[in-house]
Amino acid sequence: MEEKLSALVNIGELVTCQGEEGLKIIGDAALIFNQETGRITALGEKRALRKEYNFSRIKCDDLGGRPVLPGFIDPHTHFVFGGYRAEEYFWRLGGMSYLEIMERGGGISNTVQATRESSFEELYRRGWQRLNSFLSQGVTTVEGKSGYGMELETELKQLDVMKKLDREHPVDVVQTFLGAHIIPEEYRNNREKYIDLLIEEMLPAAADRDEVKFCDVFCDKGVYTIEETEKILLEAQKLGLKSKIHVDEIEYVGGAELAAKVGAVSAEHLLKVSEQGISDMKKAGVIPVILPITAFSLGENYAPARKMADSGLPVALATDLNPGSCYSESFPLLLALATLKLNLTPEEAIRAVTINAARAIDSEEEIGSLKPGKRADFIVLDAPDYRHLIYHIGINSVWKVYKAGKKVWQREKGGDFEKCHLKS
Numbered sequence: 001m002e003e004k005l006s007a008l009v010n011i012g013e014l015v016t017c018q019g020e021e022g023l024k025i026i027g028d029a030a031l032i033f034n035q036e037t038g039r040i041t042a043l044g045e046k047r048a049l050r051k052e053y054n055f056s057r058i059k060c061d062d063l064g065g066r067p068v069l070p071g072f073i074d075p076h077t078h079f080v081f082g083g084y085r086a087e088e089y090f091w092r093l094g095g096m097s098y099l100e101i102m103e104r105g106g107g108i109s110n111t112v113q114a115t116r117e118s119s120f121e122e123l124y125r126r127g128w129q130r131l132n133s134f135l136s137q138g139v140t141t142v143e144g145k146s147g148y149g150m151e152l153e154t155e156l157k158q159l160d161v162m163k164k165l166d167r168e169h170p171v172d173v174v175q176t177f178l179g180a181h182i183i184p185e186e187y188r189n190n191r192e193k194y195i196d197l198l199i200e201e202m203l204p205a206a207a208d209r210d211e212v213k214f215c216d217v218f219c220d221k222g223v224y225t226i227e228e229t230e231k232i233l234l235e236a237q238k239l240g241l242k243s244k245i246h247v248d249e250i251e252y253v254g255g256a257e258l259a260a261k262v263g264a265v266s267a268e269h270l271l272k273v274s275e276q277g278i279s280d281m282k283k284a285g286v287i288p289v290i291l292p293i294t295a296f297s298l299g300e301n302y303a304p305a306r307k308m309a310d311s312g313l314p315v316a317l318a319t320d321l322n323p324g325s326c327y328s329e330s331f332p333l334l335l336a337l338a339t340l341k342l343n344l345t346p347e348e349a350i351r352a353v354t355i356n357a358a359r360a361i362d363s364e365e366e367i368g369s370l371k372p373g374k375r376a377d378f379i380v381l382d383a384p385d386y387r388h389l390i391y392h393i394g395i396n397s398v399w400k401v402y403k404a405g406k407k408v409w410q411r412e413k414g415g416d417f418e419k420c421h422l423k424s
Contacts, residue, residue, distance in 0.1 A: 004036050007032045023386070029045055068380050070355070075174075083117075083323065107324060138398040150181060182223055221253060245266075257277050265360065267287075330394075332392075380399045
């Protein structure tokens with residue numbers, strides 16, 4: 001049976017992100033993919049591919065010299081939540097610190113209550129809308145964390161919402177269990193009891209789900225200690241969940257060193273990371289996930305991403321979309337801050353939202369770069385070259401988005417959107 005092939009032709013820049021550094025750009029290129037398998041078949045210079053493939057028998061989309069890149073990946077979000085916390089944003093503008101807001105009864109506890117009270121349908125509807133926003137900016141895979149329930153029923157409700165969205169929305173959703181987000185209010189005077197509940201009841205229930213890939217813990221001042229975090233993560237590993245850690249955001253606590261010790265896939269935030277922590281992460285192969293929009297929103301100093309990149313660490317970037325410290329899913333802002341404030345090069349910034357972000361969710365064999373055999377997730381820019389993603393500050397340059405070989409989004413004249421094709 002003949003393969004059902006399609007192709008993008010007259011690509012001005014095919015940004016493959018192959019290899020360990022750089023972007024590996026092919027000019028005057030073509031990209032051939034199989035619509036049935038959703039995999040890339042071949043890519044390279046158009047002239048060379050014409051010798052092997054009969055383009056007259058392939059459905060071709062002429063891009064008129066536009067650039068093509070791998071689909072973007074957001075490896076750290078909290079996009080399924082109830083309620084909003086607009087008042088806290090303005091408290092911060094008035095000079096109140098993140099810890100002061102938490103002590104005032106705001107912060108994560110506020111969202112926990114709203115999420116517990118939200119119906120499955122409401123969380124699903126809002127989650128769908130947020131994924132639409134991601135998709136329109138070229139994001140084809142999103143990591144989503146639970147952690148706004150901190151009791152079994154709501155944690156599972158969040159995971160169920162993500163499972164349904166992953167099945168029905170074009171954007172893939174990678175699930176992370178974050179039952180150790182904070183110590184919930186009802187256990188403030190008996191944190192050991194909550195940690196026991198987490199380990200004995202909630203972790204096994206989350207790990208029993210094939211879709212849940214990671215366990216995360218918020219390890220920082222006023223949240224979980226180094227000792228508590230290690231205990232939770234090691235128990236999660238016994239159940240088959242890989243480790244991620246929120247670390248060294250509010251204060252330095254040695255979280256990056258712990259991430260290396262327990263073999264975490266990623267360490268995330270890292271505003272206050274130490275030199276030793278950077279060195280340990282490099283030796284252990286931990287991916288640093290930097291969240292510059294959060295630092296921007298909180299008015300904090302940025303994580304030392306330049307130092308990490310110079311050490312040889314493959315830096316990844318994420319939005320940290322959540323209703324409190326970072327109510328933004330803006331990839332144009334993310335890329336602008338990465339270059340203007342983190343001092344990453346344009347090439348490093350693009351790798352940070354493609355192949356390095358794929359590594360941060362342990363999916364680099366499937367997504368994050370363009371290579372024969374990998375999933376056909378890619379985006380087309382309506383711009384002269386890929387650098388306009390950064391040069392055109394704060395503006396979305398994405399024109400078309402393909403997911404597993406199917407066009408799932410396109411910006412039309414006048415700003416209208418095509419309907420998303422749903423997954424089968």
